[in-house]
Amino acid sequence: xxxxxxxxxxxxxxxxxxxxxxxxxxxxxxxxxxxxxxxxxxxxxxxxxxxxxxxxxxxxxxxxxxxxxxxxxxxxxxxxxxxxxxxxxxxxxxxxxxxxxxxxxxxxxxxxxxxxxxxxxxxxxxxxxxxxxxxxxxxxxxxxxxxxxxxxxxxxxxxxxxxxxxxxxxxxxxxxxxxxxxxxxxxxxxxxxxxxxxxxxxxxxxxxxxxxxxxxxxxxxxxxxxxxxxxxxxxxxxxxxxxxxxxxxxxxxxxxxxxxxxxxxxxxxxxxxxxxxxxxxxxxxxxxxxxxxxxxxxxxxxxxxxxxxxxxxxxxxxxxxxxxxxxxxxxxxxxxxxxxxxxxxxxxxxxxxxxxxxxxxxxxxxxxxxxxxxxxxxxxxxxxxxxxxxxxxxxxxxxxxxxxxxxxxxxxxxxxxxxxxxxxxxxxxxxxxxxxxxxxxxxxxxxxxxxxxxxxxxxxxxxxxxxxxxxxxxxxxxxxxxxxxxxxxxxxxxxxxxxxxxxxxxxxxxxxxxxxxxxxxxxxxxxxxxxxxxxxxxxxxxxxxxxxxxxxxxxxxxxxxxxxxxxxxxxxxxxxxxxxxxxxxxxxxxxxxxxxxxxxxxxxxxxxxxxxxxxxxxxxxxxxxxxxxxxxxxxxxxxxxxxxxxxxxxxxxxxxxxxxxxxxxxxxxxxxxxxxxxxxxxxxxxxxxxxxxxxxxxxxxxxxxxxxxxxxxxxxxxxxxxxxxxxxxxxxxxxxxxxxxxxxxxxxxxxxxxxxxxxxxxxxxxxxxxxxxxxxxxxxxxxxxxxxxxxxxxxxxxxxxxxxxxxxxxxxxxxxxxxxxxxxxxxxxxxxxxxxxxxxxxxxxxxxxxxxxxxxxxxxxxxxxxxxxxxxxxxxxxx
Numbered sequence: 025x026x027x028x029x030x031x032x033x034x035x036x037x038x039x040x041x042x043x044x045x046x047x048x049x050x051x052x053x054x055x056x057x058x059x060x061x062x063x064x065x066x067x068x069x070x071x072x073x074x075x076x077x078x079x080x081x082x083x084x085x086x087x088x089x090x091x092x093x094x095x096x097x098x099x100x101x102x103x104x105x106x107x108x109x110x111x112x113x114x115x116x117x118x119x120x121x122x123x124x125x126x127x128x129x130x131x132x133x134x135x136x137x138x139x140x141x142x143x144x145x146x147x148x149x150x151x152x153x154x155x156x157x158x159x160x161x162x163x164x165x166x167x168x169x170x171x172x173x174x175x176x177x178x179x180x181x182x183x184x185x186x187x188x189x190x191x192x193x194x195x196x197x198x199x200x201x202x203x204x205x206x207x208x209x210x211x212x213x214x215x216x217x218x219x220x221x222x223x224x225x226x227x228x229x230x231x232x233x234x235x236x237x238x239x240x241x242x243x244x245x246x247x248x249x250x251x252x253x254x255x256x257x258x259x260x261x262x263x264x265x266x267x268x269x270x271x272x273x274x275x276x277x278x279x280x281x282x283x284x285x286x287x288x289x290x291x292x293x294x295x296x297x298x299x300x301x302x303x304x305x306x307x308x309x310x311x312x313x314x315x316x317x318x319x320x321x322x323x324x325x326x327x328x329x330x331x332x333x334x335x336x337x338x339x340x341x342x343x344x345x346x347x348x349x350x351x352x353x354x355x356x357x358x359x360x361x362x363x364x365x366x367x368x369x370x371x372x373x374x375x376x377x378x379x380x381x382x383x384x385x386x387x388x389x390x391x392x393x394x395x396x397x398x399x400x401x402x403x404x405x406x407x408x409x410x411x412x413x414x415x416x417x418x419x420x421x422x423x424x425x426x427x428x429x430x431x432x433x434x435x436x437x438x439x440x441x442x443x444x445x446x447x448x449x450x451x452x453x454x455x456x457x458x459x460x461x462x463x464x465x466x467x468x469x470x471x472x473x474x475x476x477x478x479x480x481x482x483x484x485x486x487x488x489x490x491x492x493x494x495x496x497x498x499x500x501x502x503x504x505x506x507x508x509x510x511x512x513x514x515x516x517x518x519x520x521x522x523x524x525x526x527x528x529x530x531x532x533x534x535x536x537x538x539x540x541x542x543x544x545x546x547x548x549x550x551x552x553x554x555x556x557x558x559x560x561x562x563x564x565x566x567x568x569x570x571x572x573x574x575x576x577x578x579x580x581x582x583x584x585x586x587x588x589x590x591x592x593x594x595x596x597x598x599x600x601x602x603x604x605x606x607x608x609x610x611x612x613x614x615x616x617x618x619x620x621x622x623x624x625x626x627x628x629x630x631x632x633x634x635x636x637x638x639x640x641x642x643x644x645x646x647x648x649x650x651x652x653x654x655x656x657x658x659x660x661x662x663x664x665x666x667x668x669x670x671x672x673x674x675x676x677x678x679x680x681x682x683x684x685x686x687x688x689x690x691x692x693x694x695x696x697x698x699x700x701x702x703x704x705x706x707x708x709x710x711x712x713x714x715x716x717x718x719x720x721x722x723x724x725x726x727x728x729x730x731x732x733x734x735x736x737x738x739x740x741x742x743x744x745x746x747x748x749x750x751x752x753x754x755x756x757x758x759x760x761x762x763x764x765x766x767x768x769x770x771x772x773x774x775x776x777x778x779x780x781x782x783x784x785x786x787x788x789x790x791x792x793x794x795x796x797x798x799x800x801x802x803x804x805x806x807x808x809x810x811x812x813x814x815x816x817x818x819x820x821x822x823x824x825x826x827x828x829x830x831x832x833x834x835x836x837x838x839x840x841x842x843x844x845x846x847x848x849x850x851x852x853x854x855x856x857x858x859x860x861x862x863x864x865x866x867x868x869x870x871x872x873x874x875x876x877x878x879x880x881x882x883x884x885x886x887x888x889x890x891x892x893x894x895x896x897x898x899x900x901x902x903x
Contacts, residue, residue: 032327037064037074038319042215044302045315046089051307053108056321057084057096065111066323068306077106079113086126090133093150097124103138105150118148118156125212126168126219131175135192139166141212145180147197161199162188167212168219172226172243179220179229185209187220187231189246203246208234215277215301215317216259224269228343232260238274238284240344245709247447250344252289255282262314264303269343270335271328273312275300281314283328285335286344292332297322310336346464347445432596435579435604437541437553439494440633441689443707451708452495452504455635456690456697459712460495460502462488471495473502474712481521490515496545500563503550505540514540516552518565530565546583549611551590553581558590560611568611574620575605584636586612591623591634599627608642608657617658624652624665637691641797645688648672650723651696655796658804666793669696670723678726694794695719722789725782781832787825788850791818823851823858830862834869841874848878856886 037043038058045056047068054066063077063084083099093114097103101120106113122141129136129150135157138146145166149155159180168181178197180188187203207218222229223240228249233239236259238252258278265272271292272284281300283293299316306312312327328336342348443451448464458475469488475481480499488504496503501520508514513536519529534540538554545551549568550561555577560569575592582589587610593602604623609616623631623644630647637643642654649671656662671677671686687699687708695717699708795818802811826847833844848862859882866875 032322032324034316034320034322036319037315037321038062040317040319041083042085042301042317043315043319043321044085044087045304045313045321046087046094047304047306047313048089048091048094048108049307050091051309052091053089054304054313054321054323055087055089055094056315057087058315058319059083060319063096063106064321065108066321068309068311075111077111077113080104080106085124088127088129088136090129093133095127095129095136095150097127097138097140099123101140103127103136103148115153117150117153118146120146123212125166128169128171128178130171131173135175137169137171137178139169139180141165145169145178147178147192157197159190159197159199161190162186165212167210168217170220170222170229172222172229173224174226177243179222181207181210181218181220181231183209183211185218201246203241206233206239206241206248207231215261217261217263217301219263221263221265223265223343224267224340225343228345230263230265230272232263232274236260236276238263238272242343242345242447244349245446247449249346249447250289252284255284255291256280261301262303264305266305266336267307268336268338269341270338271332273303273305275303275314283332285332286341289344293329346448347450349444433601434577434593435591435602435630437577437579438632439542440544440580440582440635441496442494443709446707446709449710450493452492453497454687454689454699454708455497456692456715457497457499460497461710462492471504473497490517492517494540494543496543498545498547500547501545503543503545505543505552507539508534508537511536514538514554516540516543516550516561518545518550518561518563520563528564532561532565534559541578542580544581544583544588546585546587548586549583549588551581551583551588553578553590558588560588573607575607579604579631580634582634582636582642584640586610587617587636587640589634589636589642591631594620594622597627601628604631617660618663619660621661621663633688635688635690638693639797640801641691643668643691649686651688651691651720653691653793653797655793656800658800667723668720668793669718670721671718673721673723673726674718689715693717694790720790721786722793724785781829784825784829784832788822788829791822791825794818795822819852823853826851827858827861827865831865831869834866834871834874838871838873841871841877844871844874845877845881848881854885856882859885
């Protein structure tokens with residue numbers, strides 16, 4: 025919808041040529057600069073003649089204002105500072121060898137950024153112009169520059185059609201991003217604009233495009249968001265947000281000045297003014313001013329008609345995202361009823377008598393780790409401050425941080441293996457079978473399923489009119505769900521990969537108002553979790569079970585064969601965060617394995633993913649970067665969470681020079697499969713990233729950086745055993761070994777021995793864990809011969825690791841005898857073969873007393889009078 029108002033009169037301000045304007049932050053004055061050697065100061069609300077500053081440079085091409093001063097840049101390469109108290113020239117800030125094209129004051133008015141036809145951009149301190157910073161990584165002349173509302177980022181629009189983003193949080197500005205394929209190539213002298221206009225909430229910016237549209241780009245992921253399109257027929261020359269971000273003004277060479285509504289990107293007002301090259305909104309009033317290339321200035325009070333002027337009185341509005349993450353966080357922060365509906369606001373919450381208002385505004389503040397400033401991009405400048413961040417007040421229903429007893433913090437629901445919306449794209453599912461991703465096309469979505477193994481399945485691409493936002497994928501089929509919208513209920517859709525009938529897929533609707541929080545797909549069942557119920561279907565849509573979980577609100581779920589794991593919020597802990605509870609049950613047998621047991625998480629940590637391993641054991645990955653598995657989970661009240669890997673202790677991070685995080689995908693083949701994320705990213709993005717895998721490493725000690733290559737022994741085994749020592753174990757022939765020279769037993773060899781000992785301890789723990797999990801599986805199911813043989817092989821591997829540890833202990837000296845004997849008592853072999861091999865290892869290193877003790881343990885073990893270490897046996901012999 026458009027509207028027309030009476031046409032304001034032009035005010036001749038300067039001679040013909042580029043003319044620019046800017047309001048002071050307090051809105052008291054409008055400053056205009058132009059081609060002549062006069063600067064004009066218009067007092068707001070005064071319709072008389074402006075104040076003039078005649079002692080200035082000619083051909084001023086840029087202006088930026090503070091409350092007490094302003095700076096102007098001219099074609100002769102000078103940047104001048106003028107006082108608003110005296111309306112006089114104060115001093116020169118900077119001089120460049122080529123014409124100045126743009127200047128910008130930081131929000132705190134401490135720094136002035138200067139762009140010229142030179143290849144560098146200068147940051148000069150306003151109070152001390154000898155304090156300079158140089159931005160030179162872009163390597164191209166800069167036409168426009170713009171500080172973000174917090175002053176932590178500086179955006180440069182260069183003539184090569186690339187936006188360069190510099191972080192200013194460190195002493196030396198750092199180039200953190202190149203935003204390409206948005207703006208076009210524009211010469212510095214052209215009237216066309218490529219200037220970055222930051223939205224007042226600081227989370228995005230708008231910029232003109234070569235297609236005569238206005239593109240919004242997100243700051244956190246630098247992806248394209250909403251587009252203001254089909255407005256101009258000419259090249260855009262000026263762009264400006266209203267102070268609260270509710271409106272956007274744009275001008276172009278088509279002689280049109282447009283006012284856009286931010287919420288729906290529609291034109292609400294259209295005016296005809298030619299040659300506009302700069303636009304300025306008044307900070308508080310319904311007042312818009314703009315200048316033209318004819319040297320004229322237009323000051324337009326009540327510019328926005330009464331029909332839309334109410335938009336200017338709104339609080340700060342959110343930037344136009346395709347999928348606004350802040351809106352989703354706010355929605356999750358509110359308590360919902362059983363159907364997922366938000367309750368009506370309580371009038372007493374805003375009353376002066378309410379308990380919240382009687383307490384301090386930030387009583388009981390908790391750390392919010394939603395965005396971590398890993399790359400120094402300035403996302404967390406307000407961390408540790410007592411006042412809310414600049415974008416905290418964007419939504420009226422944004423959750424406030426109160427005392428623990430007033431507002432407990434719940435774990436938010438999530439779908440394992442999925443990512444949030446990033447621009448108009450989102451991964452719905454990532455696992456070892458393949459991945460599912462969707463693209464928002466406004467009126468519909470397009471969904472793509474790609475598999476890693478194309479010999480068994482072919483890729484799939486289809487148009488999605490249901491707007492699916494969750495998906496699961498396995499070897500049998502793909503599962504999708506969409507949220508409820510308006511009067512349409514949520515829908516669950518399952519599509520098998522192969523069937524022997526013509527009609528195979530099925531779709532079911534959930535009750536009105538229920539939304540899918542999480543879902544899982546196994547070889548036997550489909551599990552769908554809402555805020556009210558857990559529903560289990562067969563693979564072809566037959567409802568099998570419906571029950572209400574005990575721990576609510578529900579967080580997530582996972583499944584494997586007949587087992588279903590659900591997680592939900594439980595009682596509030598001491599840190600104000602709800603404890604996370606989980607339950608595991610066998611749906612087909614109707615057996616509960618674990619009933620509302622607690623998830624072991626450190627204070628402040630969150631579960632980032634939950635899944636079953638390829639062998640069917642539950643695993644979680646938390647926000648501390650730790651992978652854990654559940655031991656004895658088939659036995660009620662016996663389950664415990666065992667760490668398999670702490671990614672912070674990986675050797676690749678030991679040097680401290682590499683900073684990265686990991687997106688969990690799966691646990692298979694006794695490895696952790698993940699996607700490596702760099703540059704502060706929290707989720708993978710397109711193009712499809714490669715999978716990486718890491719060996720398990722139970723956290724026992726910190727990783728050490730490698731110092732260099734280690735010397736190799738000719739025939740000596742790194743574990744300290746000779747071939748003859750291993751002959752009893754493997755049945756292979758071995759030769760005699762020559763002993764090492766005494767000169768090589770130095771500090772380096774000691775470090776190697778300690779490192780090898782740690783590796784062997786890791787092997788012992790991991791093999792023991794695998795054996796325990798396999799033994800639990802054999803006890804709970806009808807075991808096969810292959811499973812029993814695998815268990816016997818694992819127990820043999822455990823004893824091999826212990827025998828190698830024994831060799832290390834014997835090599836260290838006689839004083840390690842008691843520890844060495846303890847290692848022997850841990851062996852699981854009952855045939856006596858491993859004990860005999862242990863005695864030979866002790867004899868080879870001349871440990872006579874230890875050898876006698878080991879033989880005594882062997883005799884007791886063979887006679888049945890001695891058990892393994894840790895068993896109740898009165899005949900255990902401790903030296």
